[in-house]
Amino acid sequence: MQADSPTLRLTQELISRRSLTPDDAGCCELIGDRLAMLGFALEWLNQEGVTNLWARLGTEGPLMVLAGHTDVVPTGPLDRWTSDPFLPQIRDGVLYGRGAADMKSGLAAMVCAVERLLAGAPIKGSVAFLVTSDEEGMARHGTKYVAEVLRGRGIRPDYAIVGEASSNLQLGDRIVVGRRGSLGCNLRIHGRQGHVAYPHKADNPIHRLAPALAELVATEWDRGNANFPPTSFQISNVHGGTGANNVIPGEAEVIFNFRYCTESTAESLKARVHAVLDRHLPHYEADWWHTGEPFLTRQGKLIEAAQAAIGEITGLRAEQFTGGGTSDARFIAPLGTEVVEIGPINDSIHKIDEHVNVEDLDRLSRIYENTLARLLQ
Numbered sequence: 429m430q431a432d433s434p435t436l437r438l439t440q441e442l443i444s445r446r447s448l449t450p451d452d453a454g455c456c457e458l459i460g461d462r463l464a465m466l467g468f469a470l471e472w473l474n475q476e477g478v479t480n481l482w483a484r485l486g487t488e489g490p491l492m493v494l495a496g497h498t499d500v501v502p503t504g505p506l507d508r509w510t511s512d513p514f515l516p517q518i519r520d521g522v523l524y525g526r527g528a529a530d531m532k533s534g535l536a537a538m539v540c541a542v543e544r545l546l547a548g549a550p551i552k553g554s555v556a557f558l559v560t561s562d563e564e565g566m567a568r569h570g571t572k573y574v575a576e577v578l579r580g581r582g583i584r585p586d587y588a589i590v591g592e593a594s595s596n597l598q599l600g601d602r603i604v605v606g607r608r609g610s611l612g613c614n615l616r617i618h619g620r621q622g623h624v625a626y627p628h629k630a631d632n633p634i635h636r637l638a639p640a641l642a643e644l645v646a647t648e649w650d651r652g653n654a655n656f657p658p659t660s661f662q663i664s665n666v667h668g669g670t671g672a673n674n675v676i677p678g679e680a681e682v683i684f685n686f687r688y689c690t691e692s693t694a695e696s697l698k699a700r701v702h703a704v705l706d707r708h709l710p711h712y713e714a715d716w717w718h719t720g721e722p723f724l725t726r727q728g729k730l731i732e733a734a735q736a737a738i739g740e741i742t743g744l745r746a747e748q749f750t751g752g753g754t755s756d757a758r759f760i761a762p763l764g765t766e767v768v769e770i771g772p773i774n775d776s777i778h779k780i781d782e783h784v785n786v787e788d789l790d791r792l793s794r795i796y797e798n799t800l801a802r803l804l805q
């Protein structure tokens with residue numbers, strides 16, 4: 429453990445800023461100041477109370493983007509934390525604080541990696557930082573917005589590294605190369621209320637719903653592929669009934685969710701669901717929400733460079749992983765960019781006493797530096 433580690437110092441400075449989504453609390457300015465000293469051109473693409481920093485050095489290709497978020501999730505009950513979540517504290521070689529793993533250490537390691545890289549051999553191509561304060565919330569005005577701006581300008585980054593906590597048990601044992609998509613629906617079925625003794629005078633929405641749900645549950649949506657498990661359909665809520673045992677209800681409600689792979693699309697899944705519902709339900713409303721496209725980065729130079737760098741620094745062969753929730757990589761990948769997520773161990777993210785191993789900070793920074801050197805020098 430190095431007490432004078434620049435990555436440790438910057439991580440601590442970032443943790444002490446109380447940046448609850450969408451409040452950046454000055455984190456981007458701190459990062460921007462460091463990048464400006466290196467000659468980066470800073471551009472603030474702030475939107476609806478969200479801070480977005482786009483900082484680029486160089487005009488030539490290839491373009492490597494280092495991406496991350498400064499916002500953190502709420503602390504939860506403060507009295508359950510061993511130390512103040514916004515006063516970073518080191519105990520037994522572990523740094524504690526909200527954002528320690530998700531993902532202020534990743535951002536700090538990226539900034540310090542670029543500082544060392546630029547002090548060495550000149551780079552061929554460009555490096556940019558895409559930093560937002562809206563990832564943990566609705567994520568509408570952050571990376572998604574910046575990606576739209578880039579698309580509008582015809583800028584297509586060749587590579588992007590997102591510094592999310594990707595590691596499982598040891599730093600570098602896992603990198604994220606894709607994520608499943610998420611699609612959900614609130615379904616409301618209309619019938620006609622009545623007395624259970626007079627069913628011919630009523631229309632029972634639960635009876636109409638039951639065969640529709642049975643069919644949806646039994647459907648094989650796809651078979652998955654080498655990188656993803658099959659698309660899964662899960663019903664999370666079923667509501668119906670008035671509470672009385674002799675009343676046929678007038679309405680019923682269901683909530684369901686797809687975690688889908690790259691073999692399906694949101695549109696294809698919706699169309700197939702509607703085909704089933706139309707057959708069984710004369711009157712219904714389906715209110716869909718789509719919170720993430722699936723993506724899978726291609727097997728290219730970035731994965732190769734990242735794995736070689738991780739091997740050199742940690743001695744591990746990083747597993748390529750597509751599980752877990754969503755991340756901002758889903759907004760960058762559609763630009764045609766090779767994207768991977770590389771970051772610290774993720775077991776404490778969003779939890780009480782969130783932490784990162786101090787010795788992993790410099791190692792993570794060296795992984796980023798080594799990956800960049802392989803692609804840009």
Ligand SMILES: [Zn+2]
Nearest residue numbers: 530531563592
């Ligand atoms: Zn995160």
